[in-house]
Each structure stands twice: as C-alpha cells, then as structure tokens.
Amino acid sequence: xxxVDVEENIKQIRAKMEQMSQEIYRMQGMLxxxxxxxxxxxxxxxxxxxxxxxxxxxxxxxxxxxxxxxxxxxxxxxxxxxxxxxxxxxx
Numbered sequence: 001x002x003x004v005d006v007e008e009n010i011k012q013i014r015a016k017m018e019q020m021s022q023e024i025y026r027m028q029g030m031l032x033x034x035x036x037x038x039x040x041x042x043x044x045x046x047x048x049x050x051x052x053x054x055x056x057x058x059x060x061x062x063x064x065x066x067x068x069x070x071x072x073x074x075x076x077x078x079x080x081x082x083x084x085x086x087x088x089x090x091x
Contacts, residue, residue: 037045048055
C-alpha cells in the first residue's frame with residue numbers, strides 16, 4: 001500500500017515556500033528599480049545585439065545652456081585733484 005511521509009512533505013513544502021519568498025523579494029527589487037527608471041524619465045533601455053560584446057557608449061546629448069551674461073561693472077572715475085604749481089601764473 002502507498003504511503004506518504006508527513007514530516008518529509010512538511011519539509012519540502014517549507015523549502016518551496018522559502019524559495020518562492022526569495023523570488024518575491026527579488027521581483028520586488030526589480031519592480032522598484034524599474035519604477036525608479038520611470039520616475040527619472042527613462043522610457044526605453046537599448047540593449048546590445050550581443051550581450052557579450054564590449055559596451056559601446058553613445059554620446060549623451062546635454063541640454064544647451066545659454067551663456068549667462070554677467071553685469072559688467074564700469075570703472076568708477078576717481079576725482080582728479082588739481083595740482084598746485086609752485087610757479088606763479090601770469091595774469
């Protein structure tokens with residue numbers, strides 16, 4: 001007559017549940033990562049045709065910033081003092 005080992009079944013079921021829990025945690029981490037990508041504005045990730053080839057970096061297009069013109073301070077003219085001459089001026 002067939003029989004079932006109750007203790008062995010309990011151990012197997014607990015082990016499977018632990019594996020499933022670990023898989024759930026892994027998937028939650030992946031979901032959080034992709035939600036972060038979306039929040040950061042990423043909509044698509046380009047993957048290489050051959051994942052074992054060396055990565056090729058594409059130039060990142062940076063937004064063009066308008067140069068900021070800083071106000072130019074004009075030099076302040078200092079008052080010119082009259083030089084007193086020791087010579088007498090003709091009248």
